[in-house]
Amino acid sequence: MTKKPAIVCLSFILLLFNTLSYSQNKDSLMIRQIFDQALTSHLAYTQLRNLCKNIGPRLTGSGQAAVGIEYVHKLLKTTGCDSIYNLPVMVRNWERGEKETASMTSSILGTNDLHICALGGSIATPSAGIQGQIIMVDSLSQLKKLGRQAIEGHIVFFNRHMDPRFIRTFNAYGRAADQRTLGASEAAKYGAIGVIIRSLTLADNLYPHTGVLRYDTAITRIPAVAIATRDADLLSQWLKKDPSLRVSYTTHCSENQPVPSFNVVGEIKGSLYPDQVILVGGHIDSWDLGEGAQDDGIGCMQSIEALRILLSLGYKPNYTIRCVIFIDEEIGQAGGRAYAAWSLATKQKHRIAIELDAGGLLPLGFGMSDKSPLFEAFQKWQPLMLPYGLYNFQKGGGGVDIGFLSGQNVPLMSLLTDSQRYFDYHHSGLDVFENVNEREMQLGSAAVSSIIYLLDR
Amino acid sequence: MTKKPAIVCLSFILLLFNTLSYSQNKDSLMIRQIFDQALTSHLAYTQLRNLCKNIGPRLTGSGQAAVGIEYVHKLLKTTGCDSIYNLPVMVRNWERGEKETASMTSSILGTNDLHICALGGSIATPSAGIQGQIIMVDSLSQLKKLGRQAIEGHIVFFNRHMDPRFIRTFNAYGRAADQRTLGASEAAKYGAIGVIIRSLTLADNLYPHTGVLRYDTAITRIPAVAIATRDADLLSQWLKKDPSLRVSYTTHCSENQPVPSFNVVGEIKGSLYPDQVILVGGHIDSWDLGEGAQDDGIGCMQSIEALRILLSLGYKPNYTIRCVIFIDEEIGQAGGRAYAAWSLATKQKHRIAIELDAGGLLPLGFGMSDKSPLFEAFQKWQPLMLPYGLYNFQKGGGGVDIGFLSGQNVPLMSLLTDSQRYFDYHHSGLDVFENVNEREMQLGSAAVSSIIYLLDR
Numbered sequence: 001m002t003k004k005p006a007i008v009c010l011s012f013i014l015l016l017f018n019t020l021s022y023s024q025n026k027d028s029l030m031i032r033q034i035f036d037q038a039l040t041s042h043l044a045y046t047q048l049r050n051l052c053k054n055i056g057p058r059l060t061g062s063g064q065a066a067v068g069i070e071y072v073h074k075l076l077k078t079t080g081c082d083s084i085y086n087l088p089v090m091v092r093n094w095e096r097g098e099k100e101t102a103s104m105t106s107s108i109l110g111t112n113d114l115h116i117c118a119l120g121g122s123i124a125t126p127s128a129g130i131q132g133q134i135i136m137v138d139s140l141s142q143l144k145k146l147g148r149q150a151i152e153g154h155i156v157f158f159n160r161h162m163d164p165r166f167i168r169t170f171n172a173y174g175r176a177a178d179q180r181t182l183g184a185s186e187a188a189k190y191g192a193i194g195v196i197i198r199s200l201t202l203a204d205n206l207y208p209h210t211g212v213l214r215y216d217t218a219i220t221r222i223p224a225v226a227i228a229t230r231d232a233d234l235l236s237q238w239l240k241k242d243p244s245l246r247v248s249y250t251t252h253c254s255e256n257q258p259v260p261s262f263n264v265v266g267e268i269k270g271s272l273y274p275d276q277v278i279l280v281g282g283h284i285d286s287w288d289l290g291e292g293a294q295d296d297g298i299g300c301m302q303s304i305e306a307l308r309i310l311l312s313l314g315y316k317p318n319y320t321i322r323c324v325i326f327i328d329e330e331i332g333q334a335g336g337r338a339y340a341a342w343s344l345a346t347k348q349k350h351r352i353a354i355e356l357d358a359g360g361l362l363p364l365g366f367g368m369s370d371k372s373p374l375f376e377a378f379q380k381w382q383p384l385m386l387p388y389g390l391y392n393f394q395k396g397g398g399g400v401d402i403g404f405l406s407g408q409n410v411p412l413m414s415l416l417t418d419s420q421r422y423f424d425y426h427h428s429g430l431d432v433f434e435n436v437n438e439r440e441m442q443l444g445s446a447a448v449s450s451i452i453y454l455l456d457r
Numbered sequence: 458m459t460k461k462p463a464i465v466c467l468s469f470i471l472l473l474f475n476t477l478s479y480s481q482n483k484d485s486l487m488i489r490q491i492f493d494q495a496l497t498s499h500l501a502y503t504q505l506r507n508l509c510k511n512i513g514p515r516l517t518g519s520g521q522a523a524v525g526i527e528y529v530h531k532l533l534k535t536t537g538c539d540s541i542y543n544l545p546v547m548v549r550n551w552e553r554g555e556k557e558t559a560s561m562t563s564s565i566l567g568t569n570d571l572h573i574c575a576l577g578g579s580i581a582t583p584s585a586g587i588q589g590q591i592i593m594v595d596s597l598s599q600l601k602k603l604g605r606q607a608i609e610g611h612i613v614f615f616n617r618h619m620d621p622r623f624i625r626t627f628n629a630y631g632r633a634a635d636q637r638t639l640g641a642s643e644a645a646k647y648g649a650i651g652v653i654i655r656s657l658t659l660a661d662n663l664y665p666h667t668g669v670l671r672y673d674t675a676i677t678r679i680p681a682v683a684i685a686t687r688d689a690d691l692l693s694q695w696l697k698k699d700p701s702l703r704v705s706y707t708t709h710c711s712e713n714q715p716v717p718s719f720n721v722v723g724e725i726k727g728s729l730y731p732d733q734v735i736l737v738g739g740h741i742d743s744w745d746l747g748e749g750a751q752d753d754g755i756g757c758m759q760s761i762e763a764l765r766i767l768l769s770l771g772y773k774p775n776y777t778i779r780c781v782i783f784i785d786e787e788i789g790q791a792g793g794r795a796y797a798a799w800s801l802a803t804k805q806k807h808r809i810a811i812e813l814d815a816g817g818l819l820p821l822g823f824g825m826s827d828k829s830p831l832f833e834a835f836q837k838w839q840p841l842m843l844p845y846g847l848y849n850f851q852k853g854g855g856g857v858d859i860g861f862l863s864g865q866n867v868p869l870m871s872l873l874t875d876s877q878r879y880f881d882y883h884h885s886g887l888d889v890f891e892n893v894n895e896r897e898m899q900l901g902s903a904a905v906s907s908i909i910y911l912l913d914r
Contacts, residue, residue, distance in 0.1 A: 039621045094749070164496045164896070167845055202896065362819060363876050364846070388624055389821070389875075391848045418819050418846075420896045439659065439877045451870070 018135035027384055030313070031450045035388055037309045044305035045438040047075060047191050048298060052291035052433035060285040060328040061093030061259045068284045068384045069262055072300055076266030079308045080453040081323070083269065086262035089338035093259045094121055096288055097252030100225065101129075106245035109238050117208040117289060118251040119180060119197065120331055121215070122224045129250030130155070130194050130223065136239055140178060140186050153193030153375035155247055157239075158183045159198045159232055162423065169202060169419040170358070173426075176200055177211075184224040185216035189346065193319040195224045196247065198232040200423065206230050210287050212331050223251055261327045263335045268307060270456075276323045278455050279353040279410075280306060280448060283329035283401055290431030298441055299356035302327050302415075305442075306449035317456050319351050326401040329357070333400060340404035350410040350439040352455055355399025356448065359425075360441040362418040365392025366451055372411030374455065390447055392416055415448055484841055485768070488907045492845055493901035494766045499763035500873055504532060505755060509748035509890035517742040517785040518550030518716045525741045526719050529757055529782045533723030536765045536781070540726065543719035545794035546547040548785040550716045551578055553745055554709030557682060558586075563606055563702035566695050572685035574665040574746060575708040576637060576654065577788055578672070579681045586707030587612070587651045587680065590650070597635060597643050609648030614696075615640045616655045619880065626659060628875040630883075633657055634668075641681040652681045653704065655689040657880065663687050664885040667744050669788050682709055718784045722790045727765060727777040727913075734779045735912050736810040736867075737763060737905060740786035740858055744852040747888030750881065752856060755817035755898055757782050759872075762899075763906035774913045776808050783858040786814070789903055790857060797861035807867040809912055812856025813905065816882070817898040822849025829868030831912065838911050847904055851874050852888035872905055 005450045012399040038044075069086075072196060076084045102114040118124070135151055137143050138160040143151070158179035163173040180197045199209035208226045215221050227235065238245055264284070270276065282299020288294020303323045310317070326335035343350070352374060365385075368378050375395075382393045398412035406412060418440075425431040462627045495501075508528060510880045515522040526543075533541045557777070559571040575581070592608055594600050595617040600608070615636035618630040637654045644652045672678050684692065695702055721741070722832035727733065738755020743749020760780045783792035800807070809831060822842070825835050832852075855869035863869060875897075882888040 035624070036622050167492070167900075169896075323625050362877060420819060420900070424894070437878055437881070439626075443624075443877070454902055 027454065030453055031384060033313055034309050034449045034453065035078045035446040038305070038449065039439070042438070043080050043308070044301050044445055045441060046299045048293065048436060048441070049433050051297045051301065052293050057288040057290060057292050058284055058286045059095070059288045060331045061261060063258040065223060065261065065285050065327065066206045069264055069327065072264050072284055075266065075304050076323060078191050079266065079304055080311045081266035081268055081307065083267040087265060087266050087338060087342055089261055089327060089334050090258045091261045092332045093099040093256040093278045094331060095254050095256065097124070097254060098253045099280040100249065102225065102247065102249035104235055104238060105239055105248045106242040108242045109245070109273065112234065114231045114235065114247070115206045115208050116196065116225040116249055117210045118253045119184070119224045120210055120212040120228055120236050120287065121255070122184070122213055122251065123221045124251045124252055124253045125194070125223045125249060129248050131246055131248035132193050133244060134235070134239060134247055135431055136236060140182060143186055143190065145169065148190045151187065154192060155194045156183070156187040156192045157195060157196045157235065159236055161198065162200060162202050163392065164202055164240045169423050172202065172454060173423060180211050180226070182213050184213050184222055185219045185222060186278030187373070188219045188222045192222060194222050194249070197224065197226045199229050199428070200227045201229060201426065201428065203424045204379050209426060209428040210289060211427045217432060225249055226272050230314060244378055263327055263339050264325040266307070266323045268311065268317055268321045274320050276349045276351050276454055277320045278351050278404065279322050279324055280356070280452060281324035281326055281401065282356045283326040283335065285327050285330055287330060287427045287431070289427070290425070291433055292431060293436050294359040294425050294431050295427065295432045296329065296357045298360035298436060302441065302448055303355050305445040306452055309445065310450040315453065319456050321452060321456070329400050334406045336401035340408065343405060344408060350405065351401040352411045352413055353405055354413040354415070354448065354451070355402045357399045357417050358414065358417045358419065360417065360436055361421055362440050363390060363415055363444040363447040364418055365390050365394065365416045366413060367416055368413045369397055369411050370395040384454070385447070385450065388447065415444060417444065484812060484911065487910055488841060490679055490770055491766050491910065492903040494769060495899040495906065496896070499895070500765070501758050502898060505750065505758045505893060505898070506890050508673055508754045508758065509516065509750050513742055514745045514747060514749050515743045516552070517788045518548045518718060522718065522742050522784065526721055529741055529761065530720050532761050533721065534778060536723070536761055537743065537768045538723035538725055538764065540724040542722050544722060544799055546718055546784060546791050547715045548686070548718045548791045549789045550713040551788060552711050552713065554581065554711060557708045559682065559704065559706035559825045560756050561692055561695060562693055562705045563699040565699045566702070571688045571690065571692065571704070572663045572665050573653065573682040573706055574667045575710045576641070576681040576683055577667055577669040577744065578712070579641070579670060579710055580678045581708045581710045581881065582651070582680045582706060583705070586674040586705050588703055588705035589650050590701060591692070591696060593693060597639060600643055605647045608644065611649060612651040612653060613640070613644040613649045614653045614692065616693055618655065618812065619657060619659050621659055623733050629659065630880060637668050637683070638671050641670050641679055641755045642676045643787055645676045645679045650677060651679050651706070654681065654683045655865050656683045656686050656885070658686060658883065658885070660881045661686055664887050666883060666885040667746060668884045678752070682706055682708060685793060687820045699787050699843055713732055720784055721782040723764070724781045725768065725778045727774050729775040731777050733806045733808045734777045735808050735909055736779050736781055737813070737909060738781035738783055739813045740783040740792065742784050742787050744888070745788060746884070746886045747882070748890055750888050750890045750893050751816040751882050752884065753786065753814045755893060756813035758903055759813050759817060759898065759902045762902040763909055766826065766906040767910065778909060786857050792908065793858035793861045796858070797865065800862060801865060807862065809868045809870055809905065810859040810862055811870040811872070811905065811908070812859045814856045815871065815874045815876065816879040816891055817874065817901050818878055819897050820847060820872055820904040821875055822847045822851065822873045823870060824851050824854030824873055825870045826854055826868050827852040831868060841902070841911070842907065845900065847903065853898065872901060874901065882885055
């Protein structure tokens with residue numbers, strides 16, 4: 001696109017009026033300063049690069065997660081928090097081990113390697129791997145209909161696609177995720193020897209997407225893997241031509257003893273209501289295939305950056321602003337549970353809790369539980385944020401970690417971000433620093449900093 | 458992010474209600490069908506891949522542009538247009554020639570290669586290149602202040618940054634683009650032997666971004682290049698330490714005789730008002746460094762896809778829907794001018810003209826000139842489009858190609874897309890197919906198809 005000066009001028013003046021006008025309004029001015037800070041500083045993006053590139057993926061309970069925890073502790077300190085402490089928590093220690101391998105073999109079509117990865121929490125296959133015929137299903141209920149006679153001794157292939165018609169891709173994910181979380185136990189009920197799950201992504205490529213499974217304690221555990229969508233499609237095509245083809249796969253994962261770990265807390269004490277807390281946070285643990293950039297290094301870095309921006313502008317909060325960097329969101333949610341238990345035991349008072357765990361893509365607004373006493377005020381803030389593209393001030397908010405606080409009547413909030421690309425990266429080898437755009441990240445940091453400012457009044 | 462089923466359920470039901478509810482409203486139903494079509498078809502994305510990968514970049518007047526024109530002609534045919542024709546136009550034929558080279562040499566700091574590219578329309582350097590001391594400025598007015606004494610015999614380095622504080626990056630671009638379009642002629646006035654322009658991007662990397670310059674006919678032409686932002690920063694740092702450092706560069710571009718080319722037009726004849734036209738289009742020409750994916754292969758493919766979707770749903774338009782694929786937007790705008798001249802000569806009646814030339818990133822709404830008789834109705838369509846994230850129904854719309862129609866009182870419109878990443882790719886080697894997300898592209902196709910449907914009532 002080339003712009004002719006005359007055309008540029010008109011639209012420029014119109015938009016300049018919207019985006020750079022300095023109104024008399026104090027809140028508008030403060031929010032403008034917050035965005036200017038965020039968009040002219042490269043600090044948070046550099047910190048995310050360090051986290052992703054120098055520390056790397058941070059599987060809960062791993063050594064790298066421990067280094068990540070140390071790193072955010074240090075960042076909270078340099079940011080200027082007046083109180084930083086760790087909340088201890090025991091976490092699971094599941095490891096992938098060596099890279100997994102898989103292939104399909106058909107007497108008609110030949111042999112083809114498949115891109116797979118073990119699901120988080122899965123047991124390993126025997127060291128020689130497992131091999132079997134494939135029963136392809138698209139739901140847990142279809143599995144039930146087929147029954148033991150069809151399934152026993154075979155490998156179940158859950159091939160339900162995420163539905164591309166959902167505009168918000170989290171809804172498509174929510175609809176497809178049961179095959180990953182429950183598929184192994186449900187298939188084992190009918191005597192399956194293993195399960196293969198279509199990766200939960202709308203992208204067509206060779207990257208498998210992991211994620212946690214939950215074994216039913218009463219059922220024999222069977223090894224479960226995710227398969228890349230392109231290979232899932234190929235497997236499905238081959239099965240049409242040769243239903244008797246066999247798949248073999250080998251995984252090396254192991255569950256070690258739980259290890260001690262921490263949630264990290266950094267606070268700026270409130271001057272008027274020091275015992276009332278505005279909580280903002282993300283989770284430092286990640287999956288091991290990528291670098292935990294979008295999920296959720298960015299949520300951690302944005303939480304810290306939101307505080308840094310307020311402090312750099314000389315802002316002194318009325319309420320205590322508390323950044324909580326949770327551990328173990330991906331596997332056991334022990335961090336979220338531990339924080340909630342500590343909150344209950346020590347009678348913490350939360351004005352609100354905000355979780356950043358939907359990726360650092362373009363921010364579009366916020367969600368807040370409408371039971372919150374702040375909800376009415378919240379909806380009136382939209383005009384203040386609209387110049388920054390934050391148009392959506394909707395009912396309903398939360399996150400996995402802060403979700404455990406809902407029993408304590410803590411109002412929950414989340415930052416709403418563009419979800420179109422999120423599942424391209426989610427839980428896969430593509431969740432790396434290179435797939436983070438600095439401006440998108442920093443618009444999110446500014447959005448969060450601004451909403452904390454508004455919540456603090 | 459892991460979602461617990463309970464949490465998913467609540468937000469899922471709330472959002473499902475918004476996004477998938479089938480209201481009694483006919484328009485809502487039609488728009489839902491349009492989005493379902495767009496999000497479940499891979500056709501347009503595949504066509505964009507063909508255009509980018511098999512045809513490649515399409516500099517106006519080039520052989521590849523001619524192949525691109527043939528390709529869209531074929532696509533319009535298979536889409537089911539009932540009338541397809543070419544509008545002839547002569548276009549410039551500027552070529553880059555061999556890859557450019559540049560370096561800076563300092564007696565203190567050594568030598569360093571620089572990543573540059575000739576600006577579109579520039580003359581070449583002599584075959585041995587040019588070499589000179591650098592005068593760094595950040596505006597045309599600073600150049601004027603320095604005057605001939607400072608500038609004569611030197612190379613002017615325009616290093617004005619795009620301002621990252623603008624939320625809509627097109628505004629930052631508009632503010633910085635004069636150095637590229639006018640810098641060479643302004644510097645030549647004061648006896649400069651060449652100009653180097655900081656690339657117009659907010660990204661920090663080694664990709665130079667080209668774009669057209671305009672030589673003042675009264676002034677001696679001097680060779681102009683763009684420099685990658687990271688090298689611009691390095692050059693600026695070196696200059697602080699050694700103001701007498703010298704830069705040399707060699708370019709091989711040439712301006713050949715104008716060649717015949719075409720705008721391509723495809724129509725679906727209106728059943729009620731066949732002589733009144735809803736125009737939608739993009740431009741097929743591109744810069745030569747990438748593949749012309751975002752700028753503007755995607756605008757062409759989305760225009761054609763918007764028609765395909767309506768036809769595939771059995772829709773019979775009231776007005777004539779005309780897809781115009783313009784040529785020569787980037788260099789001489791001959792295509793836009795020729796269309797406007799033809800429109801005037803043949804007394805075309807345009808109900809509206811929509812240009813898609815802001816990239817295929819997340820669509821956020823539409824702009825329409827408020828002088829349009831449709832503007833009042835337009836603003837009432839927002840609730841119909843909001844479930845698809847199209848919240849912004851703003852005053853002011855247009856585009857370079859359709860801009861030439863404004864003298865004929867044609868109401869102008871544009872699709873508004875997320876601009877955060879647009880200038881990362883724009884006019885550089887990064888404007889390739891890999892940097893297009895299929896969902897973002899198809900949400901745009903559906904948005905355009907829907908607005909055509911609404912405009913057609």
